[in-house]
Amino acid sequence: MDSEISPRPVPAKPLLRVLHGEAVWPPPVWLMRQAGRYLPEFRAERAKADFLTRCTTPDIAAELTLQPIRRYAMDGAILFSDILVLPWAMGQDLKFIEGRGPVMEPIRNRAALDALSPARVAETVAPIQETLRILARELPQPTTLLGFAGSPFTVSCYMVDGGSSREFGVTRAMALQDPALYGDLIALLTQATTDMLIGQIDAGAEAVMLFDSWAGLLPPSQFRKHVIAPTRAIVEGIRAARPGVKIIGFPRLAGLMAIEYARETGVDALACDTSVDMAQMAALCPSTLALQGNLDPIILRNGGQSLIDEAHTIRNALKGRPHVFNLGHGVMPDTPPEHVGALVDAVRDIG
Numbered sequence: 001m002d003s004e005i006s007p008r009p010v011p012a013k014p015l016l017r018v019l020h021g022e023a024v025w026p027p028p029v030w031l032m033r034q035a036g037r038y039l040p041e042f043r044a045e046r047a048k049a050d051f052l053t054r055c056t057t058p059d060i061a062a063e064l065t066l067q068p069i070r071r072y073a074m075d076g077a078i079l080f081s082d083i084l085v086l087p088w089a090m091g092q093d094l095k096f097i098e099g100r101g102p103v104m105e106p107i108r109n110r111a112a113l114d115a116l117s118p119a120r121v122a123e124t125v126a127p128i129q130e131t132l133r134i135l136a137r138e139l140p141q142p143t144t145l146l147g148f149a150g151s152p153f154t155v156s157c158y159m160v161d162g163g164s165s166r167e168f169g170v171t172r173a174m175a176l177q178d179p180a181l182y183g184d185l186i187a188l189l190t191q192a193t194t195d196m197l198i199g200q201i202d203a204g205a206e207a208v209m210l211f212d213s214w215a216g217l218l219p220p221s222q223f224r225k226h227v228i229a230p231t232r233a234i235v236e237g238i239r240a241a242r243p244g245v246k247i248i249g250f251p252r253l254a255g256l257m258a259i260e261y262a263r264e265t266g267v268d269a270l271a272c273d274t275s276v277d278m279a280q281m282a283a284l285c286p287s288t289l290a291l292q293g294n295l296d297p298i299i300l301r302n303g304g305q306s307l308i309d310e311a312h313t314i315r316n317a318l319k320g321r322p323h324v325f326n327l328g329h330g331v332m333p334d335t336p337p338e339h340v341g342a343l344v345d346a347v348r349d350i351g
């Protein structure tokens with residue numbers, strides 16, 4: 001009788017299960033910068049509008065987010081946006097210049113800091129909320145929708161230096177020479193980032209990631225102050241407002257400090273850069289902490305048997321632990337798309 005057949009349980013999403021601390025085999029996989037110039041369909045869309053317009057036009061941003069999901073059935077779909085959208089939404093001038101990257105009007109004094117207006121953020125990011133609502137409806141059932149933000153330290157680097165840099169020397173000097181001003185900038189970003197991520201969650205993001213790409217530039221004393229403390233405040237702020245939402249932290253190139261970061265911030269998953277030996281990291285972290293990573297993007301670009309071997313080595317090192325397969329940094333623009341397909345197949349191959 002029909003009434004005796006219980007409904008089939010909806011299988012929980014593999015990526016979310018891992019973020020809850022469960023070991024899933026084969027591990028779920030997605031890639032940082034999986035939407036990007038290496039995809040011909042991305043380049044076609046790119047010609048139509050500039051980068052910030054693409055980020056803030058819901059139909060375009062949703063389409064760009066979905067492209068790698070259609071091709072590779074990734075387990076995670078990361079919102080198409082950028083970490084610099086937050087300072088831009090607060091009123092800081094931002095342009096993306098071909099061959100140079102982001103260029104911002106630098107914030108170097110009290111007047112420039114005071115001119116920022118966090119009250120504007122909600123209105124400016126409203127189209128991004130709409131993108132998330134579209135994605136929450138359109139994504140295939142097993143795919144987890146990921147929101148994100150830059151961490152205060154990394155975002156401050158671009159805001160103060162005024163664009164990309166190898167050392168972010170202006171920012172790091174300001175942190176030492178004018179700790180009151182720099183501390184106020186970090187505090188402003190901490191609150192604005194918390195609010196923005198809660199907004200992303202309310203619009204449909206099922207987990208969020210904090211990118212701290214330049215965390216590894218800081219010595220331990222500064223790392224504790226400008227990376228760990230603000231990240232912990234963001235994690236606590238999100239947990240208090242939206243309990244149960246999972247948070248991935250990426251303190252890139254932080255070395256041994258990544259372990260203290262994971263413990264002290266309370267993130268659910270630690271994203272590891274290419275320098276990390278995943279077996280060693282696993283031995284040093286609690287067994288319920290999910291680890292994400294960490295194939296070298298150059299190995300992906302290079303392809304061939306070494307790609308398959310390296311993917312299997314990373315996957316096998318974390319067998320039996322919660323692991324999200326990913327790169328140690330973003331996909332490079334000149335990566336052949338078929339290498340991404342080969343990688344996803346290798347991660348999922350259980351033969």
Ligand SMILES: Cc1c2[nH]c(c1CCC(=O)O)Cc1[nH]c(c(CCC(=O)O)c1C)Cc1[nH]c(c(CCC(=O)O)c1C)Cc1[nH]c(c(C)c1CCC(=O)O)C2
Pocket residue numbers: 031032033034035036037046051078079080081082083084096100101102148164211213330
């Ligand atoms: C430092 C940083 C930025 N942005 C980001 C970081 C942290 C991660 C990292 O370390 O790479 C994060 C980011 N940027 C972008 C995303 C979208 C989602 C995804 O991962 O696919 C994410 C998560 C899109 C983007 N962000 C950017 C593009 C390229 C824009 C274009 O189409 O020309 C994209 C798709 C531009 C960007 N944005 C930024 C730079 C330095 C640049 C220029 C360099 C480059 O072009 O790769 C700042």
